Amino acid sequence: MTSTGPGRPRDPQVDRRIGQAALDVFGELGWAGFAMEAVARRAGVGKASLYLRWSSKEALLNDALTTGLVRISDVDTGTVHGDLIELATQMIDLYLGPASRAAMRLNLEARTIPGIAENYAAMRTAQTRAARAIVRRGIDRGELPPETSVTLLLDTLVGGAMMHALNTPAEKRTPDHARDLVDFLLHAVAVL
Amino acid sequence: MTSTGPGRPRDPQVDRRIGQAALDVFGELGWAGFAMEAVARRAGVGKASLYLRWSSKEALLNDALTTGLVRISDVDTGTVHGDLIELATQMIDLYLGPASRAAMRLNLEARTIPGIAENYAAMRTAQTRAARAIVRRGIDRGELPPETSVTLLLDTLVGGAMMHALNTPAEKRTPDHARDLVDFLLHAVAVL
Incomplete structure (x- = not known):
């Protein structure tokens, strides 16, 4: 290009x-x-x-x-806990950082912009695939139960990180939030 | 007006x-x-x-x-489980429905539109207050543990519902998704 x-x-x-x-x-x-x-x-x-x-x-x-946007394809810390924290951190950084409005604008407009739609769709597919691979590796290593819902875990992780970045006032944000979010969600998938 | x-x-x-x-x-x-x-x-x-x-x-x-946008202030089914399903359903319906693009556009632009910003901020404050009241009632009734993180539960619920509506292909959506999402998250807050 x-x-x-x-x-x-x-x-x-x-x-x-x-x-x-x-x-x-x-x-x-x-x-x-x-x-x-x-x-x-x-x-x-x-x-x-x-x-x-x-x-x-x-x-x-x-x-x-x-x-300028995040790239989760190379996240591989060795544990699902570490990988998910890295993924949540990237999402929070994206929506708090200088590309935040561009990322939101893209969610809204990309599909209707010729010449951008294809690249955007390919980026999203690659990101979704990489995120799902993180959870699947966790299942393969026995860190997560085999019946873990990959989609629910990732929707709530990514959506929760985005909500935090966009809605939490600066004075209430903590550097540990990505870890707190992951720990909260890993309780949800643990076998009770 | x-x-x-x-x-x-x-x-x-x-x-x-x-x-x-x-x-x-x-x-x-x-x-x-x-x-x-x-x-x-x-x-x-x-x-x-x-x-x-x-x-x-x-x-x-x-x-x-x-x-045209959702109004969660009057959600009160009698149980936290029912209230959260109603809240998730409203979010999914909003982002799948005819006001979806307007809602996303509002997230992006509202703060910068004079005469809209104030109304938008007031709507959001009212919605956040109503959503937090749902979780607090659940704690008061003993349905949720007292140490439940209201913010984490609502961020992941609302964000997860939004991700589902915006990203899941139509053929993979199920009418039970709001319930599945709530059940998943209520596992996260249950005392282990």
Whole structure:
């Protein structure tokens, strides 16, 4: 999706600034207000240098989303407890962090944006698969009972982490929340 | 917020159609695209008849949101199990129903819309209070242990219901899901 002309070494810091600017503009204005010019202005670079790197605004936004959103595929701490805490932490960080509005906007609009919908669907499928693999490994290792509902455990973990990040006032948030959430849910799956 | 001139009896069906049209337009286009004209066109009524009822687009959207979104304040089935199933059902119905996009849009934009932000904040406070009262009544009746984390239980219930509605493919949804979700979470709070 990106291309670099000869003799134009890319500056990773500029790339990061452009990526964050793209997420900001998309988060605030949605696809209707997403324009190369607005991203260039926000990043403090010329519009031409954006077009040197990305041929279209679809390519720019896809790149920014792929780089800026969480990636749970490489979570593997060795225990299901550790993996789920890592997953909950990533969700909380995402919805408290600089890509929060872009992530929410994406949930709302992605399906209707041509050129973004496909990439978004592929990202989601990969994430769902990775999250389910975490729980299945826990079952295989005997850490979770075989009848564990993978879907209920992940829906409540991911949804609970999102609610916490979006609704809990800053003064009531604790650094241990991801662990508390996981411990709470692992009680639910324990054989009684 | 609404007013009816003398000799102009309101037609509840027209009101409902306008309310749904307002939620549709807001859900699709957000506040940036929300205009009396667009709502009138969608509802199939004249723009003038909208202005007879609502003095501004803020008043129209506030009315549509107050009428069209869920209201958990009157949930009181007599048991915490029944109340939580009702709460989960309302969340699932909201995010599967015709106001789904408006509700998501509201989560994203409400804080930044003057004239909507206050009403939205008041609605959320009332809903949070009603949901917490459900769990507290369960503790008072001895159905839940006194050390139950009200916040964790509600975050995972509401977040889990939302994830289910937004992510589960139609062919995998079951009418019993709200009950399964509540039973799963009540295991988490049971004393082990």
